[in-house]
Amino acid sequence: MYSPAFPHQDIQELFPDVFWVHGSVRVGPGMRLNRNMLILREGRELTLVNPIRLSDAGLVDLDALGDVARVVRLGDFHGADDQFYVDRYQCLFWAQAGQSNYPEPGIDVLVDEASPGPVKHSEFFVFHNARYPESALLLHRSxxxxxxxxxQYHKEWTHFSPVSKLAFRFLGFHRGMNIGAPWLKRVTPKGGSMQHDFERLIELDFDALVGAHGQVLRMGAKAAVRTEVRNLFGLEAEI
Ligand SMILES: [Fe+2]
Structure with missing residues (x-):
């Protein structure tokens, strides 16, 4: 049984051969929030990252872009639409080992830092200390x-219902760059910290960022992440 397609905007090009869809998801009564999918193109081959199910019209647009060759899951809490795409396109499913929230589909290609990225000039970053699998994908060219x-970079609360907006504020989200507070709470090991992982992440060469929620920050993302890390983990974070 697949999740339905929730309202979303048209596919937009972010960078050459990098597209995104800003969409939404209903997570409970009166609770709607935004969600993003990335589409990477290499020749005719498409890679879906953080998949969200598109409407029938959206799928026509997707098919016009190319052929879906693989689905990449970066986060354990985002897997609701992966099976839909794997079944529809009979494509490969990439994910880290130990998926717990959505154990399906079966993994075809294991994601870890040793594995090559799904497109040329890309690499995976893995949050080693997280209790649930979580990674990020760096595209070197863009x-x-x-x-x-x-x-998650939240410039505005598009697709958020009033209740979700309140809930997000209550959970500690703010405008700008956020380390997702509920995620951090769930993945932090007992008595441990995720600080070291974020210190490693800061070493990556990136300037733009887009998460599975929020908007795209096209420039200055690293400085924004550094500020958020300092705010969250304290000034002693030497980054
Ligand atoms: Fe999420």
Whole structure:
């Protein structure tokens, strides 16, 4: 049984051969929030990252872009629409080992830092200390870092219902760059910290960022992440 397609905007090109869809998801009664999918193109081959199910019209647009060759899951909490795409396109499914929230589909290609990225000039970053699998994908050419729940840039609350907006504020989200607070709470090991992972992430060469929620930050993303890390983990974070 697949999740339905929720309202979304048209596919837009972010960088050459990098597209995104800004969409939404209903997570409970009166609770709607935004969600993003990235589409990477290489020749005719398409890679879907943080998949969200598109409407029938959206799928026509997707098919016009190329052929879906693989689905990449970066975050354990985002997997609701992966099976839909794997079944529709009979494509490969990439994910880290140990998926717990959505154990399906079966993994064809394991994601880790040793594995090559799904397109040329890309690499995976893995949050080693997280209790649930979470990674990010860096596209070197556009210096774009694609995250799921770990980092989210919220410029505005598009597709958020009033209740979700309140809930997000209550959970500690703010405008600008956020380390997702509920995600951080769930993935932080007991008595441990995710600080070291974020210190490693800051070493990556990126300038733009887009998460599975929020908007795209096209420039200055690294500085924004650094500020958020300092605010969250304290000034002693030497980054
Ligand atoms: Fe999420």
């Amino acid at each position: 210096r774009l870092l694609i995250t799921t729940d770990s980092l």
